[in-house]
Amino acid sequence: MVFIPPFVPETFLTMYMPAIYAGLIVGFIGTMAIAMKREEIHILILTDLVGLAMIFVVSAVGTDLAEALILPGLVVELAETLAISEILITREMRKIEQDPRANLTRSSSMFPQAFSLDMEIMTTAPNFIALVLIGYGIFLTGFTGGAVAGGGIVLYAISKKARGLPVLLLDGIAGVSGISWCLWIIGFLLFFVAPQFWVLSLFLAACGLLLKVASKVGLIGLLMREDIDKE
Amino acid sequence: MDFVTLGGNLLGTIPLGDIVLYVNPFNLFLFAVLLGFTVLIAVSKPETQVEAAKFNTLDNAQVKVDEKEFRQRRFLSIICGLASAGAMITGDLFNFTLFMALVGILNIGIVSAVKQTSVLNSAFNYGLIAMMCSLPLFGGASIILASTGTLSLAVLSQMPASPMVVFGAILMLIGILGESGVAPFFASKAEMFRTPGSPFIVIIHLSSLFIIVRAVEILLLVLW
Numbered sequence: 001m002v003f004i005p006p007f008v009p010e011t012f013l014t015m016y017m018p019a020i021y022a023g024l025i026v027g028f029i030g031t032m033a034i035a036m037k038r039e040e041i042h043i044l045i046l047t048d049l050v051g052l053a054m055i056f057v058v059s060a061v062g063t064d065l066a067e068a069l070i071l072p073g074l075v076v077e078l079a080e081t082l083a084i085s086e087i088l089i090t091r092e093m094r095k096i097e098q099d100p101r102a103n104l105t106r107s108s109s110m111f112p113q114a115f116s117l118d119m120e121i122m123t124t125a126p127n128f129i130a131l132v133l134i135g136y137g138i139f140l141t142g143f144t145g146g147a148v149a150g151g152g153i154v155l156y157a158i159s160k161k162a163r164g165l166p167v168l169l170l171d172g173i174a175g176v177s178g179i180s181w182c183l184w185i186i187g188f189l190l191f192f193v194a195p196q197f198w199v200l201s202l203f204l205a206a207c208g209l210l211l212k213v214a215s216k217v218g219l220i221g222l223l224m225r226e227d228i229d230k231e
Numbered sequence: 232m233d234f235v236t237l238g239g240n241l242l243g244t245i246p247l248g249d250i251v252l253y254v255n256p257f258n259l260f261l262f263a264v265l266l267g268f269t270v271l272i273a274v275s276k277p278e279t280q281v282e283a284a285k286f287n288t289l290d291n292a293q294v295k296v297d298e299k300e301f302r303q304r305r306f307l308s309i310i311c312g313l314a315s316a317g318a319m320i321t322g323d324l325f326n327f328t329l330f331m332a333l334v335g336i337l338n339i340g341i342v343s344a345v346k347q348t349s350v351l352n353s354a355f356n357y358g359l360i361a362m363m364c365s366l367p368l369f370g371g372a373s374i375i376l377a378s379t380g381t382l383s384l385a386v387l388s389q390m391p392a393s394p395m396v397v398f399g400a401i402l403m404l405i406g407i408l409g410e411s412g413v414a415p416f417f418a419s420k421a422e423m424f425r426t427p428g429s430p431f432i433v434i435i436h437l438s439s440l441f442i443i444v445r446a447v448e449i450l451l452l453v454l455w
Contacts, residue, residue, distance in 0.1 A: 016377065023370065024370070027366045034363070043359060047362045050362065053366050054365050054369050057369070061373050069325055069372075073365075077362070080332070080336055080339075083343070084359065084362070087358060088355060090343055090344065090351055091355070
């Protein structure tokens with residue numbers, strides 16, 4: 001019943017079972033790690049790993065039909081990650097709403113007396129460095145750019161928080177996430193509708209990816225703060 | 232098993248390229264009932280909830296759903312109803328798994344804007360389980376595809392089940408159980424309902440119920 005074209009090499013056919021085993025083993029390791037770790041941010045990242053194992057198993061089939069299945073699988077996976085991140089963000093917002101002081105660290109100062117460093121560089125330099133990082137990330141575009149820009153956002157958030165100012169980035173991150181999603185989808189659609197504009201659609205998708213990674217790295221920074229405070 | 236013995240007389244087929252939708256009374260009935268519920272949800276207003284009085288006061292605390300949250304919830308509930316209705320009528324194995332995953336995401340989305348942190352906590356845990364269970368769900372479907380070469384339920388029901396197909400079907404069953412939040416992971420899903428706005432909360436429950444019924448039919452079609 002199963003039709004395999006004669007020009008498919010034997011090596012590819014024998015790769016199917018190892019690929020499935022690899023996927024299942026990666027999923028098993030991921031779930032074991034989730035069972036051991038208790039911090040929420042680690043669990044979120046490890047769950048992503050289990051989702052990637054799903055892509056393994058689907059892509060092991062290796063036909064054009066399977067290729068058509070990988071994309072919806074990937075989109076579903078991303079959508080679930082986004083939904084869970086939104087849940088976490090909403091929960092953080094509710095917590096801050098109920099107790100605004102919980103946003104600040106409860107650490108004590110190492111100086112015996114009230115001590116304030118009133119230097120201009122302490123307020124301007126972090127903003128400037130964050131701006132440079134975000135600008136450089138935009139220049140890079142794509143995944144690396146997203147990581148660099150996300151680092152800039154984290155630096156900005158941390159420097160603002162160190163001065164005791166409220167960090168109101170949570171709302172913005174949710175919005176940026178949506179915009180990047182739209183950019184990615186538009187770029188993808190344009191690629192099929194008008195293939196002659198492939199450079200434009202590639203850049204749209206790359207910018208979407210940049211924003212997505214940046215917002216995700218920013219989210220990791222904000223969640224890490226909560227986990228560190230817990231200890 | 233042939234779908235005529237399971238669902239009654241074949242009323243007709245809708246050929247859409249590779250995917251052939253088959254219509255029989257069983258699927259049509261499930262589809263129509265879910266669409267009816269979706270219409271009911273679309274026109275109804277949210278209910279308010281009265282919490283028990285605290286120790287030192289006599290008046291009850293009323294929990295209300297504000298306008299913005301209500302709109303978001305109604306929209307997501309309607310999409311959730313449509314997605315589960317689609318899962319009832321689809322004739323393609325992978326489309327069923329996609330509808331299933333979509334229902335899982337929408338279930339999280341419906342409660343994503345509530346004010347109770349405990350509800351958000353359980354929604355987070357349910358979402359993690361749903362994400363982990365996408366591995367057996369999609370993996371099982373793809374193993375069935377690899378060992379039979381097709382995803383059409385009409386063709387799959389005519390084939391004898393090989394050991395690989397049985398393995399894929401078992402994986403799919405695990406995925407469906409986790410994704411709809413029944414079986415070993417019910418605690419977090421049950422906690423998700425503890426929030427006002429009943430007509431929209433109920434679709435979370437209803438969609439999983441209907442999808443389980445349909446999943447039983449699909450597994451019978453594939454295995455026998």
